Amino acid sequence: MMTANYYELIHKKLLENTDSELLIWPDEDPTKPMSTAYTGGAILDRVAAIRTELARQKVQPGQSVMLAMPVSFDLICSLLAIMAYGAIPVLPPAASLRMLLSLLLTGDIRAILTQRKQSSPLSWLLRLIRVTPVCTENSIDLSGQWLPPQSVAPDQPALVSHSSGSTGAAKSIWRSHRVLLAQHQALNEAFPSWPGQRDFPLFPNILLHNLALGTVSILPALPGFKLTALEPGRIAQQLVSQHVQTMTGNVYYVQSLLRYLQLHPQTFPDVRAVGIGGSPVPEGLAHALKKYFVQATIYIIYGSSEAEPIAIRAVGPESRTPRAGYTVGTIHPSLQAKIHPMGTLFLADGTAQAVGELAVQGPHVATAGHDWLLTGDFGYLNEANELVLTGRRGNERVHMGVQHYQIEHVLAHVDGVASVAALATEAGFTVYVQGQAQETDLLIALATNFPEGLINHLYFRPTLPVDARHLSKIRYDQLKGS
Numbered sequence: 472m473m474t475a476n477y478y479e480l481i482h483k484k485l486l487e488n489t490d491s492e493l494l495i496w497p498d499e500d501p502t503k504p505m506s507t508a509y510t511g512g513a514i515l516d517r518v519a520a521i522r523t524e525l526a527r528q529k530v531q532p533g534q535s536v537m538l539a540m541p542v543s544f545d546l547i548c549s550l551l552a553i554m555a556y557g558a559i560p561v562l563p564p565a566a567s568l569r570m571l572l573s574l575l576l577t578g579d580i581r582a583i584l585t586q587r588k589q590s591s592p593l594s595w596l597l598r599l600i601r602v603t604p605v606c607t608e609n610s611i612d613l614s615g616q617w618l619p620p621q622s623v624a625p626d627q628p629a630l631v632s633h634s635s636g637s638t639g640a641a642k643s644i645w646r647s648h649r650v651l652l653a654q655h656q657a658l659n660e661a662f663p664s665w666p667g668q669r670d671f672p673l674f675p676n677i678l679l680h681n682l683a684l685g686t687v688s689i690l691p692a693l694p695g696f697k698l699t700a701l702e703p704g705r706i707a708q709q710l711v712s713q714h715v716q717t718m719t720g721n722v723y724y725v726q727s728l729l730r731y732l733q734l735h736p737q738t739f740p741d742v743r744a745v746g747i748g749g750s751p752v753p754e755g756l757a758h759a760l761k762k763y764f765v766q767a768t769i770y771i772i773y774g775s776s777e778a779e780p781i782a783i784r785a786v787g788p789e790s791r792t793p794r795a796g797y798t799v800g801t802i803h804p805s806l807q808a809k810i811h812p813m814g815t816l817f818l819a820d821g822t823a824q825a826v827g828e829l830a831v832q833g834p835h836v837a838t839a840g841h842d843w844l845l846t847g848d849f850g851y852l853n854e855a856n857e858l859v860l861t862g863r864r865g866n867e868r869v870h871m872g873v874q875h876y877q878i879e880h881v882l883a884h885v886d887g888v889a890s891v892a893a894l895a896t897e898a899g900f901t902v903y904v905q906g907q908a909q910e911t912d913l914l915i916a917l918a919t920n921f922p923e924g925l926i927n928h929l930y931f932r933p934t935l936p937v938d939a940r941h942l943s944k945i946r947y948d949q950l951k952g953s
Contacts, residue, residue, distance in 0.1 A: 475622075476620040476622060478555045482620055484685035485515050485617075489510060492509065494514065495509075495690065496509065497705075499692075512615075524607065524609055524610040528582065533627065535558070536553045536560060536580070538553075540586045543586070551682075553584070555620045559628045560630055583604055586607050588608065588609070623648055627647060630646045630679075632646070632675075644776045650835055661780060662744065670716070671715040678690075692705040706731075718746070721747070721748065722943040726756060739764050746772045748772035751879075755790070755883065768786075770786065771800060775844070775847070776837075779835070781802065784798060784799055794881055795853070795859055796859040807833060808830065810826070810851060811845075813849070814826050826861055826862075830843040830844060849864070866894060873921055882916055884916075885908050888913075889905045890935045901927050902929045904930070
């Protein structure tokens with residue numbers, strides 16, 4: 472049987488960079504603007520120690536191991552150690568204790584990896600449900616004892632994570648070694664790396680991609696890696712002090728940084744590229760960044776939990792009309808895409824456009840076999856063959872030739888709007904706005920861009936429900952009944 476282990480790519484680059492810094496971890500204490508740099512050798516040592524502890528606790532290759540620890544250097548090395556050992560690392564769902572317990576009770580998880588030893592009652596309870604507790608603090612340092620990765624079948628899961636839950640409960644995403652290898656190739660084709668590149672990743676898949684390239688990763692100063700603890704001033708400081716050249720982030724993260732820069736202007740001439748993804752990206756946000764990232768190309772990156780990336784767009788000098796929806800660029804060349812029609816939109820120029828759910832198929836799509844993935848996103852391909860997103864599953868109803876993303880995108884550009892949601896009802900759309908915008912300005916924007924009678928109600932809310940991971944995707948299911 473053909474074997475492949477995604478960790479083989481990482482192992483090779485760690486060996487090539489045993490004395491070079493590959494991972495720079497900031498101090499969580501904001502009063503101590505310090506960081507710890509880890510070389511390829513330091514990562515290999517920690518991976519070897521944790522891998523040996525997995526063997527000592529009789530965890531078997533092919534078994535699923537839950538990572539129950541805070542985001543840390545140990546978490547990254549634990550994930551790599553599980554992968555190197557030939558087992559399956561499972562990242563728990565964001566902010567969902569109920570789903571975590573449910574996962575443990577299914578019997579699929581055979582071990583749980585923690586930083587600290589569990590209390591006797593909890594350890595006993597885990598063993599009762601046939602889950603082996605493994606503690607990284609028990610591992611023994613094994614300097615220089617770097618075993619090659621365990622061979623695995625290409626379709627064995629390499630990483631199990633969970634979706635953001637923007638359309639309901641978070642779901643498990645199983646990425647095989649074959650899919651991770653294809654994703655790595657797709658990312659490198661879209662964004663070729665260069666020797667000495669210094670990247671500033673927010674997303675875990677980009678960190679794994681960087682390790683497989685030997686690219687230096689500087690982790691953002693996010694205590695516990697929680698977006699709610701974000702201090703954009705510290706992020707700006709890191710961009711300068713760490714000579715960051717490329718960076719990625721989601722809308723919440725980038726909007727927070729932009730608001731800080733508007734109050735404390737500075738530029739970052741070292742940064743060559745900024746990628747924004749994880750949720751629909753307002754056109755105005757992408758263009759506003761250019762004032763501060765003066766040498767950077769701004770990219771909108773669209774993907775789903777099961778397929779990253781799907782489409783990429785380099786933001787040019789001219790803004791795309793928000794009325795059209797969110798223009799996310801051309802489909803990645805390694806993917807096939809098709810639109811399942813479900814209705815008709817009437818665009819601003821008066822033309823009719825068939826709209827439907829996007830389905831994709833290709834080597835870096837995490838589906839069973841060669842099935843098509845229904846993304847849950849609705850839209851169309853414009854005259855330039857670019858994908859334009861206009862709606863999300865569960866709220867995709869078309870009224871008067873309009874879907875909800877089009878309304879939200881237009882209103883996102885009204886001064887004072889922090890967040891906006893348009894909920895499709897039987898008779899039209901109910902709009903919810905968070906922020907300090909003037910109702911008159913909102914009504915003018917709606918009247919200018921959309922047919923009369925499209926909007927039933929307009930409400931202001933102190934907050935709008937969003938997903939737990941990105942804090943950027945509206946939870947439409949939680950708006951109902953508001």
